[in-house]
Each structure stands twice: as C-alpha cells, then as structure tokens.
Amino acid sequence: MAFLEIVGVRKSFGATVAVEHFDLTVERGEFVSFLGPSGCGKTTTLRMVAGFEKPTTGRIIIDGVDVTDMPPNRRNIGMVFQSYALFPNMTVAENIGFGLKIARRPADEIRARVEELLRIMHMPEFGRRYPYQLSGGQQQRVALARALAIHPKVLLLDEPLSALDAKIRASLRQEIREIQRQLGITTIYVTHDQEEAMALSDRIVVMSRGRVEQIGTPFEVYNFPATRFVASFVGTLNLIQATVVDAALGLLSIEGRPIRVARPLVQHRPGDAISLAIRPELIALDGQMNGEVNRLSGIVEDVTFLGSIVRVQVHLSANKLHLDLFNNPQLRPPQPGSSITVQFAPEACLVLGEDGSPHHSMSASATQAA
Template sequence: MAAFLEIENLVKTFGTNTVVKGASFGFDKGEFISLLGPSGCGKTTILRMIAGFERPTSGAIRVDGKDITSLKPNQRQLGMVFQAYALFPNLTVGDNIGFGLKIAGMPADQRRARVEEMLKLIGLPGFEKRFPYEMSGGQQQRVALARAIAPKPRLLLLDEPLSALDAKIRVSLRQEIRAIQQDLGITTVFVTHDQEEALSISDRIVVMNAGNIEQLGTPHEIYNKPTSRFAATFVGQLNLLPAGIFPQGTVANASSVLALRPEMLSLAPKNGTDIALPATITDVNFLGAVVRLNVDLAGTPVHIDTFNDQSTPPSRGDQVTVHITSRDLLVLPN
C-alpha cells in the first residue's frame, strides 16, 4: 500500500549550493511527522517544496497517490502555519479564519458556522470580532492554525510555528496542536530545530543534516537507537566515551566510539552486566527534578543525570564509582 505522503529523490539547488540532496521518505495518512535539524539543513526547503512555494530541481512529491510536484500552491489542498502568524492585521479573527472559505466560495451562513466551530476547537469561542493586535502571540498562533484547517486540507504544514513564543506557552501550545491534529486525523508535517518539541509530539521524526536524511524513525528509535553519530549527538544529551577506558573484553572493537545517555549512568550499582569505573566529581548542577553531575572518568568529562530524591548530592572533588550497564552503550561510527 502506497504512503499517503511520498517524497522521492527530492533535490533542491540554489545556484551552486545544493540544500536538499535526494531526500526520500513516505508517511501514512494521519501521521504527525517532524523534520528536525539545525538551521540550514534543508528541512524548511522540503516543507516549502511540499507547499509549492519552491520548485524542486528534481524528484517527485505525491499526496494520496497523486503527483503534485508541478501544481500551484492553491491547487494542492494544503493548510500552512508560519512562524510569524501571518494574520491579516486589518481583518477580525473571524474574517481571518474564514478567509480561505470565502475565497473558495462558501456561503456566508456556512462560513460563520465553520468559523464558530474552529474557534471552539482552538479554545477561543467569542473572539471572532477581535483584531490580531488585541491578542497575545499564543492566541494569534491558534487563530493561524484555525485558518489553516478551516478549509479541511488533506495535509497540514507547520513551519516552526512556536519559535516566536515564550517557553511556557510553547509547551502548552504544542500539546494543543497535537491534540487537535489527533482529533482531526490530519496528516501533518512539522518543521522544528527543537529536539524536545519533535520528541514530545511526533509519530515519526526525520533527522536532517546538511541536506541529507540522517535517520527516520519513531521518537523512541531516534533517541534510544540512533543510527548515525550526528543523530546521536543532535538529539538529547550524549556522552562520547573512548572504548579504551573500559576493561578489556567489555567492547568488541577497541577503536569504536561509544556513547551513553546521561541518565544511563549511576553512582549506585545497576542490575545486569555492571561495569564499575572510578571517577571524580567536577561539578554539581541542580536542575529541579534532575541533578546533573559532571565527572572526570579516566580523563574524559562525563555527565550523569539523576532524579532529585531529596538526598544530599555529592560535592565537587568527591571520589565516586560510576556504574554502567553494557547493554546501554551505543556503538557509533568513528
């Protein structure tokens, strides 16, 4: 069965600079997909090619089995939410939400009903007469989302829609976006450079670097089973450990680079194949629910994340024993 959204060998070149280098992936109907990577990796360019704002140098884009590569943006039945809201400042909230419906020729009474439905969906009933300048950033972005989904698009595209908001609003709004997406069952492509955002709300994630797809997988797979050194280091905190610090026989390849998430190390013995190594505490950072310990492990700086259990943490300079389970080690290309 063909994927609902198919990207095949997509290439985009600007002059001598190739920013997307043969990207291919496919997703099922109703999935929430994040394109995750640093600035300049090509994620927004892919989104803009799906939207029709950029023409691919080569490759194909298909939605529900139909090739849309050459269609104009208004022929693609897509909804898009931008980083900077892009609301019409001279129109009320109701007119902003109903703008696409009016262009499509929907009768006024049906349009009013759909706008009211959208305002309830985004938690802003009764706001239809307000203007954008009378609303907070988070409220404006909710309106932009409602405008995008009002015409019932078959695909929703979100281009870093939360990056202009403060941290607390970002967390609450991303959960609202995910809840709305799940309620509607709309296939969604979300562009972000924020790993926490991608991990918390995605069905699957495309990790990108320098125009290439580094890894495609579920949040669990991306975090726990990275397949490249870039994916491992870009998503989450990671300790890189030379194989030589471990006892002989612990690892098969002494020239490998081994990686370990900070929460996988402990100062207490662990069940399973336990490796105990002497270390020195170099710093202690209290982060609320988590206490981050920085240690020197045979000359290698290592982070250890422990839950705040209200016990007194060790002090700088303390000699400790770090416990590692061999199954938690990730072997990465050198």
C-alpha cells in the same frame, strides 16, 4: 498506498545543494516531524511540499495526485508559519475565514466553520478581537485555525512555536497534537527542538546538511540512532574515548580501566581507538544497579539542578561524563570536588565507528528496562 509521497527529491540553488535525495512516505493522519539544525534543508523540503519551491529533481504526490508542478493554491495545503502572518486589519473570525472567502464559499458555511474552529481552539469569545489584542499563543492558535479552515489534505507547520516562551510552547504543542488527532489530518512539522519533535511525532525525520540521517519513531531515533550525527544531536550524550582490548568478548579500556559492551566488536581489532556513547540517564551512582555493570571513578566537577533531574558532571583523567539523577529532596546529591564512582550496564553502551555509524550494544528490552 501512502497518502503523501516525497520521491527522490533534490533541490539546488545554483551550485548549492539544499536537499539531496529525500525519500519519504507518510500515511493518512500521521504526524511526522522534520528535525535538524538550521540550514539542514528541513524548511526547504516543507516549502517544496507546499509548492513555494519546485524540486530540481524528484516528485511529490498527495493522495495519489502528482503535485510537483502544481501551484500552491491548487494543492489544498494548510500552512502555519513561525511569524503567525495574521492580517492586522481583520478580526480573528475574518482571519480564520479568509481562505474560505477567497474560495467563494457561502457566508453561512464560513460562519459555521469559523465558529467550529474557535471552539476547537478554546477561543469562542475571541472572534471579534484583532490580532494586536491577543497574546502570542492566541495568535498562533488563530493561525492554526486559519490553516485548518479550508479542510486541507495536509497540514504543514514551520517552527510555529519558536517565538513563544517555554511554558506556553509546551502547552500549545500538546494542543496541536490533540487537535491533529481529533481531526485526523496528515501533518508535517518542522522544528530544531528535539524535545518538541519527540513529544509530538509519530515519526521523526532527522536531517543534516540536506540529507536524511534517519527516519523512525521517537523511541527508535533516541535509543537506536543510525548515525553518529543522530546519536549526538538527539538527546544528551556522553562521548568517551576508549581502546579495544578483546573485540570478540566486547572488552574495552577507558583510561586503563576495563569496560565491557554487550556484543562482540566485529568491525574492530585490539588496539583500535573508538568512541563510546552513553546516555546520562543510563549511568547511576555506584551501588544503585544490580547485575553485571561497568564502573568508572572520577571527581565531581559540577552539579546542575534541572527540576526533576539533577545532572552531575564527572571528570575522569582524560574524559568527562554526565549522569542524570532523579531529584529527591531527601537525598543530597554528590558535591563538587568529591570523589565518585559511577556504574552502567554493558547494554547501555553505543560504540561509534570511525565512519560515524553506531554499532549497537543496546537492545530494545534493555533500553526499556532502563
């Protein structure tokens, strides 16, 4: 039996539907992220789990207990907000122990728990400081410790890192994951940052316009998107217009040039216009790949240095595509204005139908090899 169950949940505000038919089961100790753009319903769903919003229809069950109509203070939920929400007139230790104090736990128990969490947060010497004496990252660690102090059944985090700079955000998300694994606490994490969701999660729930688009592991969501929205929202994606030449053989034409995908196009006929999706990292410069490959030629429009990756933008006749090359100081990347030929395997292609659903050409083994 799942530890957390969200069953047929729907939430509307008047005529506006914020969440539509949300179903999810979460195992004990699992880390699940809600990922999607602003307004997709992810925070509303989190607030329903916390008890701050009541579902219009549906049920929420935690550890076998239906908590749908239960107030937040009886759900034993720990919640961390984007804004830290620390009490400015309390020390770090007092902030962390606040929930236990409200629960009228013994002073010795509170002191021991606060000291334990300060050690876990790598802040044993910060107990007597006040929030204004801390950096943003340190304040968020205190907020996390306060949420964990009450031994919650479920930990909820609502975009807790979005106010921090990139380097601190990357460091703190790793700490959050390590602490979550150490404590074995069931965690729901809300974010609009796809990299954050993929780095942290056991599974990701991708949402759009109040609906669940896909639930899967980071590997599944990135490599095998279930809808066009997921394919375009998660990761960088090239969308190229193509025409079906021979559906049974998986033959396409892009601007008059033949392209083959790995599987028959069973839902299409010759002459159909389709969108072909290819990840930038699955495209290489001509001559870098072995076996059967597709080739396209064009002019380099732009080269962007991204540290370990160099992203090259290539202009075809009516399409543009990006390819990602590993940075190598010994090799000069293609220069803007130069002619270039790129190649990619048939297995790298994802054919998007008119309804927006992908017809996969990639296999798991091919993706892993890439």
